Every structure is written in C-alpha cells, then in structure tokens.
Amino acid sequence: MCQYSAEDGFANDWHLVHLGSRAVGGAGLIITEATAVSPEGRISPGDLGIWSDEHIDQLKRITDFIHEQGAVAGIQLAHAGRKASRLAPWKGGTFLSEHEQGWKTVGPSALPFSKDDELPHALSPTGIENIIIDFHAATKRAVKAGFKVLEIHAAHGYLLHEFFSPLSNFRTDNYGGSFENRIRLLIEVVEGVRQAWPEEYPLFVRISSTDWVEGGWNVDDSVKLSRILKEKGVDVIDCSSGGNVPDAVIPTGPNYQVLFAEKIKKEADIITGAVGIITKPEQAEEILQKGQADFILLAREMLRDPYFPMHAAQILGDTIKWPEQYERAKRG
Secondary structure, eight states, rough: OOOOOOOOOBBBHHHHHHHHHHHHOOOOOEEEEEESSSSSGGGSSSSBBOOOGGGGEEEEEHHHHEEEEOOOEEEEOOOOOGGBOOOGGGGTOOOOGGGGGGOOESSSSOOOSTTSSSEEEEEOOOHHHHHHHHHHHHHHHHTTTTTTTTEEEEEEHHHHHHHHOOTTOOOOOOTTHHHHHTTTTHHHHHHHHHHOOOOTSSSEEEESSSSSSSTSHHHHHHHHHHHHHTTTTEEEEEEOOOOOTTTTOOOOTTTTHHHHHHHHHHHHHHHEEEEEOOOOOHHHHHHHHTTTOOOOOOOOHHHHHHTTHHHHHHHHHOOOOOOOOGGGGGTT
C-alpha cells in the first residue's frame, strides 16, 4: 500500500523498514506500493518512483534485504492518470493544482475524476506512445534493482483502467470506442514490459474486475481481457475492483472480491490472486482449499500485523521458518 513517504520518488529508510519487516514476518512475496513510471504518474508528491536510473540503488538496497530473508521482492509499476497530483490521505487527499506544487494530469479523455478536480489533458498519440516507453524503461530499471516479480497496475481508476473503462474513455480514435480499442493501451504496455522482463520471472496485472456501475466495466469484460493477457505472457491476474468513479456503490465485506478471482481463474484459465477484507488465516486458507484463487494478497491486514504469516502458521498448525534472531520466541 502507498506510504506517501518518498521525496522525488526516492525510497528511504521508511520503505526499507516497512517492506523489510514484512519479509522478516514471513511473507512469501512482498510487492512495493504503486511505483510511478514518470513524475506525472504519481498519485502524490510522496509516491515512490522508478523513472530515473538514480532510483535504482535505494530500491536495490530493499530487494537485497527482502531476498536475504527468503522472501521474493516484487514491484508494482503504475501511472495514476487523472487521479494523480493529490495530497496524502492524512492531509485530506484532495487535488493539488500546479500552483500548489502539483502538476497537470492526463487521461484518455478530458474528464475529471471528481467535480473538485481540474480537467486532465487528453493524451495525444505521442503522449500514449510515451506512456508505453515509460513502462518499458521502468521495467529495465526494475530488473537492475533486483525485483523478481513485476505487477502492472491497471486497477482502481488509474490510467490503464481509465482507458479500458467506458465510464472514463470517450475517445474516438484507435484507443477508444470498442472493447478492443479501449484495452489497446494496456495490451501495448504489457507487450513493452514483457520485452524487457525476464521470461522466467512472473508478470502480474492488477485489474478492477468491475466498476460496480451500470454500463461500466464488468467481470465478463475482465474474463475476456484476462484471456488476452494470458496470450500476451501475463502469468497472474490480481483481482480487485472499483475506483474509477467516486459514486460507485460497493458492497464491501469479507471476501467480497473473491468471486471475481474465482470466475476469472476458471473461465480465463489463468492464475489469480484474491484480495479484499481477507483478515483471518482460516479465511485465507479456505479460499485456497476451495480453489477460488491461487494467491492471497494482503494489504491492510499486513499494515496491522507485519508478522501475520508467522501468526497464521501457528493458528493453522503449519511450519514456517523464523529468522534465526527470533527463534528464541518461536515457542511462546
């Protein structure tokens, strides 16, 4: 989850301790927060970035530590699109204009996320090409930084989701209108990333499985998209939902998004990850045992408890390797 604690995109001691403690706590895979492929792609001025070679060393420090603990380091590459240039949540999360040290946002169309936002700039064909180039270049840097899993963030109303949802894409060119046109940018980003990402390393794509709005993107669209992504070399679909319009009515509750992972797994024949108010070890295990998903991806619960995997193993009666430094505490 975003920490809003970077400066000019650079990781620092907070990120090392935050991500490193999850590796110490027994997580098998630790994925960074949304890491911007360009300065304009940040959600806030405090977001991590990987648009410069100068960002690599600090990220490499983190991946080295994660791997030393026996976990795998993953990175989530992102562009926030029209939802960029905002204050951190604890500062209100409101839109930052250019004279407030924000920046001009971009999107598929000149349509703001909310009425209080400024109009984003509708990307030109050249602007779209630059987005693809930015993801490709960021992927090369991710390899140098030591990451072994890469996730493309195409969910929650950020740029790639904005393109494939009919609620935010009113274009009339090759990137708008039909389903095939609206998913085109995501497909071209995947193709560019796959060229730079080692074949033996997994490639995830996080999608919003539905917009939760009549006439918006829906789970059947997601199944269709996932089949195409699999053909393009994507290994895992991370199945989230919502985020593209502020007034969507989302029926949240435990496991409320698991059915998306289950449907996409079965109908698109692809590995899926389940997310969304999964807070108990028994709950996570049941999802796996029922075959509803292949991965359990935890966010808020891991903020509450960095050692959730250790505690889950004890509750479920499984064996997990503890750091040698902590062994004296393993048996209570």
